[in-house]
Amino acid sequence: MRKSLAQRITLSVLGVLVALVFLFPTYWMFTTALKTPGEILSPKFDLLPSSATLSNFASALTKPGFLTYLGNSLIVTLGAVLAALVVGVLAAIPLARFRFRGRKGFLLLVLVAQLAPLSALFIPMYLLMRDIGLLNTLPSLLLVYFATSLPFTVWMLYGFVNGIPYDLEEAAMIDGCSRTGAFRRVTLPLLGPGLVTTSVFSFITAWNEFLFALVFMRDQAKQTLPVWLSSFRTAFSVDWGGVMAASVVYAIPAVVFFLIVQRKLVSGMTAGAVKG
Amino acid sequence: MTATKDALLPAGPPPPAAARVGLVKRVWSRGQLTPYLLLLPALAAVLVLLGWPTVQMLGISLRKLDLRELVTGKAIWVGLQNYTDALTDPEFWTVTVRTVVFTAALVATTLLIALLIAVLMRHLNPVVRIVVQISLVLAWAVPVISTTTVFQWIFDQQYGILNKTLDKLGFHSFIGYSWFASGTSTLVVIGLLVLWQAVPFVAFTLYAGLLGVPREQYEAAGIDGAGPWQTFRAVTWPVIRPILTMVTFLSLLWDFTMFAQVWAIRQGGPDGASTTLAILQYLKGIAGSHFGSAAAIATIMLVLLLAVTARYVQLLVRSKDGELA
Numbered sequence: 001m002r003k004s005l006a007q008r009i010t011l012s013v014l015g016v017l018v019a020l021v022f023l024f025p026t027y028w029m030f031t032t033a034l035k036t037p038g039e040i041l042s043p044k045f046d047l048l049p050s051s052a053t054l055s056n057f058a059s060a061l062t063k064p065g066f067l068t069y070l071g072n073s074l075i076v077t078l079g080a081v082l083a084a085l086v087v088g089v090l091a092a093i094p095l096a097r098f099r100f101r102g103r104k105g106f107l108l109l110v111l112v113a114q115l116a117p118l119s120a121l122f123i124p125m126y127l128l129m130r131d132i133g134l135l136n137t138l139p140s141l142l143l144v145y146f147a148t149s150l151p152f153t154v155w156m157l158y159g160f161v162n163g164i165p166y167d168l169e170e171a172a173m174i175d176g177c178s179r180t181g182a183f184r185r186v187t188l189p190l191l192g193p194g195l196v197t198t199s200v201f202s203f204i205t206a207w208n209e210f211l212f213a214l215v216f217m218r219d220q221a222k223q224t225l226p227v228w229l230s231s232f233r234t235a236f237s238v239d240w241g242g243v244m245a246a247s248v249v250y251a252i253p254a255v256v257f258f259l260i261v262q263r264k265l266v267s268g269m270t271a272g273a274v275k276g
Numbered sequence: 277m278t279a280t281k282d283a284l285l286p287a288g289p290p291p292p293a294a295a296r297v298g299l300v301k302r303v304w305s306r307g308q309l310t311p312y313l314l315l316l317p318a319l320a321a322v323l324v325l326l327g328w329p330t331v332q333m334l335g336i337s338l339r340k341l342d343l344r345e346l347v348t349g350k351a352i353w354v355g356l357q358n359y360t361d362a363l364t365d366p367e368f369w370t371v372t373v374r375t376v377v378f379t380a381a382l383v384a385t386t387l388l389i390a391l392l393i394a395v396l397m398r399h400l401n402p403v404v405r406i407v408v409q410i411s412l413v414l415a416w417a418v419p420v421i422s423t424t425t426v427f428q429w430i431f432d433q434q435y436g437i438l439n440k441t442l443d444k445l446g447f448h449s450f451i452g453y454s455w456f457a458s459g460t461s462t463l464v465v466i467g468l469l470v471l472w473q474a475v476p477f478v479a480f481t482l483y484a485g486l487l488g489v490p491r492e493q494y495e496a497a498g499i500d501g502a503g504p505w506q507t508f509r510a511v512t513w514p515v516i517r518p519i520l521t522m523v524t525f526l527s528l529l530w531d532f533t534m535f536a537q538v539w540a541i542r543q544g545g546p547d548g549a550s551t552t553l554a555i556l557q558y559l560k561g562i563a564g565s566h567f568g569s570a571a572a573i574a575t576i577m578l579v580l581l582l583a584v585t586a587r588y589v590q591l592l593v594r595s596k597d598g599e600l601a
Contacts, residue, residue, distance in 0.1 A: 003399070011396065015404040018393055019411040025472060026414050028437065029426040045440045091318035094311030104600045106315065108593055113322055115589065116330075117533045119554065120577050123561045123570045124329035124336060130346075147325035154318055208419040210536035215562050226421040230540040240429050247422040258417035 029251075033057065033244040040241050056241035060249065063235060063242070065221070065228065073224040076138050077206040080145035081199050087146075088153035088198065089191075093183065095154070096161035107158070113151035122215050129216060140216045141224070145209060149202035156201070160194030161187065200257045207254050225250050337571035346567065358572035367548075368556070368573070374463075375532065375552040376580075382467050382474075383527045387520065389471065390478035395512075397479070398486050409480075416476035424540040427469045431455040456542055459549020466541050466550065470531065478523045485519040486512065525588040532581055553577050 003011070032040060034052040060066065095103060125144060126135070134140040164187050172182035213224040228235065229250055232243045337359070339345075340352040362368045393412075397405050430438050433454045442450035456462050489511060497507040535554040538544060544551035544559070551559070553573060561570025 008401065011399055012401065012404045014396060015400045015408050018396065019404075019408045022408075022411040022415040022472065022476070025423060025426045025430065026418055028430060029418075029422065032429060041435055043435075043440070045444045047437070047441075087317045087321060090314045094314045098311040100308075100311045103311070104597070106319070107600050108596065109322065111596055112589060112593065113326055115529065115585075115592075116326060117529055117578065117581060118326070119533045119535055120557075120574050120581075121326075121329045121333060123557065123567055123574055124332035126562065127336065127346075127567065128329055128332065143325060147321055150318060150321055151326075208421070210421060210540070211558075214539070215558070226419065226536075229421050229425060230536075232425060240432070240435070243425050244429065247425045251418050251422040254419045255414070255417040259413065262413050262417075 029244050029247055032240060033248050035241055037239070037241055041238075056239075056245035057249065059239065060242045060246040063246070065223075065235075066246070068221060069223050069225045069228045072138060072222060073207065073226075076141040076145055076224065077203055079138075079142040080149060080206045081202045083142070083146040084149045084153045084202050085195060085199055087150060088157050089195075091154045092157035092161045095158045097166065097183075107155075110151045110154050110158075114155065118148055119211050122211060125212065126215055135216060136218050136222055138222065141209075141213055144212050144216075145202075145206035148209070149205050152205075153198050153202060156198045157191075157194060160191055160198075163194075164190050197261050200261045203257055204254050333571050333574055336567055337575045339568050341567040341571075343565040346565070354568070358568045359576070361569060362572050362576065371551055371553055371556050372576075374459075375554075378463055378467070378552065379528065379531045382470055382531045383524060385467070386471055386474050386478055386527055386531075387524060390475045390523070391482055391516075391520075393475065393479040394482035394486055395508075397483050412476035412479060415472055418473075420473065420536050421540055423469055423473055424537055427465060427472075428541065431465055457546065459546065462542050462546065462550040466537055469537055469541070470534065474527065474530070478527065481519055481523055482516055485516045489515050521588065521591075525585055528584060529581065533577070 031049045033056050034054070035046075035049055036051060036053050036055070039046065039050065094100065095107060129135045129140040129143075134143070168186045168190075169179075169182040172186045173179065177185060208226065209224075210226045210230065213227045214230075217223050217227065229243075229246055232246070236242045236246075338353060338355060340354045340357070345352055393408070397408055400408065430436055433439070433452055433456075436455075438455075439450045439453055442453075455465055493511045494507060497511050502510060533554055534552070535558065538550060538552055538555055539558070542550055544555040554577075557570050557573045557577070560566045560573060564570075
């Protein structure tokens with residue numbers, strides 16, 4: 001498929017246009033966060049920033065409650081990630097290393113559970129949390145985020161454990177390790193990258209989740225960052241610089257983690273569903 | 277990341293290597309219970325936190341469960357009353373049709389744009405391709421709620437860059453134009469916001485599929501004198517069709533049950549004109565405490581979704597079934 005020069009230039013121009021369209025909102029969020037309030041609320045056409053200030057970040061971070069919401073988000077997210085990881089590893093070991101009755105059925109259950117439209121289940125989830133007295137507490141969110149990321153975590157880790165040759169464990173056992181010891185000393189360290197990738201997925205899912213946080217947390221003090229940010233009209237009135245700065249702060253961990261695992265992303269997503 | 281021709285899914289986690297069953301069995305011969313004990317926490321979590329609520333939802337949808345019944349704890353079974361109420365309510369039909377049309381339009385647009393970008397990436401020179409890929413990854417990585425606030429700011433009536441740009445281009449009537457004055461216009465903005473976030477994943481997936489087409493096949497098609505359209509039909513299409521099926525399914529799933537974007541933009545307003553089924557469920561159940569009606573709406577949603585996607589799940593399970601030996 002030889003292309004003429006004109007064709008190549010046209011394609012490149014198209015490519016650059018696509019890139020600009022996809023970069024623009026992020027660019028706009030970032031530059032607005034750096035503008036002075038006077039610049040933001042001027043009728044002037046201002047695609048390029050003329051100055052940069054960090055005052056919006058200062059005002060966003062000192063908004064009443066911001067640190068509380070950040071803390072809430074961190075607690076439920078990290079708690080859910082950790083729980084899913086522990087339970088996920090425990091489940092991945094037998095699935096990858098044993099042959100037992102019901103194994104295949106369980107794997108298919110995990111696969112289908114990933115596709116369950118959880119967001120359609122918030123009414124019974126709300127009532128369940130109410131019945132066990134967890135409504136309006138952080139553990140309720142932690143549990144739901146744990147449940148949301150578990151099927152996906154099990155599936156991913158199962159694939160990773162499978163990718164580690166069993167011979168290594170055998171060799172360790174011949175050298176006198178117990179079965180558990182061999183797994184702990186040989187396979188678990190090799191599983192490191194898999195654990196990191198999987199945790200990042202769960203982290204992003206929980207960090208970005210909005211619906212359950214809105215439904216479960218009736219008290220303002222219990223809210224998470226995304227819920228607080230979505231109600232910026234009350235928190236910020238028309239302080240667009242502050243809203244953009246807060247959006248940047250909230251986006252940074254998700255974006256950084258995303259970039260770490262983005263090579264694995266497409267393959268991971270097609271096996272499960274991390275809703276971006 | 278490669279995609280085999282016959283796999284329904286592009287490479288997910290690698291399929292298990294054929295394990296040497298005999299040996300594994302022998303090592304573990306003591307402790308037949310071990311695998312079950314290890315699986316127990318995961319199984320319990322899936323059953324209690326995912327299975328039970330699903331069963332509960334069906335039960336609640338057959339009851340009258342408002343705030344009073346919730347407090348007194350009395351179960352009042354009303355049969356299919358909640359369903360007949362929903363199906364005879366004109367507002368429910370308006371919202372259902374709106375949700376279906378919005379979802380269909382959104383999924384079709386997502387796939388079309390993503391396919392065009394994937395094909396474009398295939399033909400770009402490496403430098404421009406990397407630039408495009410970075411821009412897509414960034415758009416994908418930004419959390420939904422951050423994106424939502426930025427879009428509100430871009431479309432802002434007074435100071436939004438969009439109205440300023442249109443004014444600059446000579447369309448002066450857009451000074452102070454409100455993009456959120458009607459339901460249709462609001463849904464278009466929500467649609468753009470979802471597109472911006474959803475296209476990257478679909479484009480990458482399709483692009484990965486396109487990489488699975490050997491260059492020789494394109495060259496052969498060229499030698500045989502096939503035009504670009506014929507080449508696409510004969511060489512590209514068969515490879516990406518299964519992948520397209522998969523991303524269509526996932527997009528349907530996400531767009532149909534989408535809540536955050538719609539709620540965060542205008543809470544389903546103005547005057548409920550951008551309310552979708554997910555929002556209606558929230559307004560009825562959580563805001564209005566009519567849990568029975570809300571559960572009926574949720575069940576109807578799931579039935580609609582199942583009707584559209586059952587075939588896919590069947591294919592998926594069948595394709596994985598062989599791999600899980």
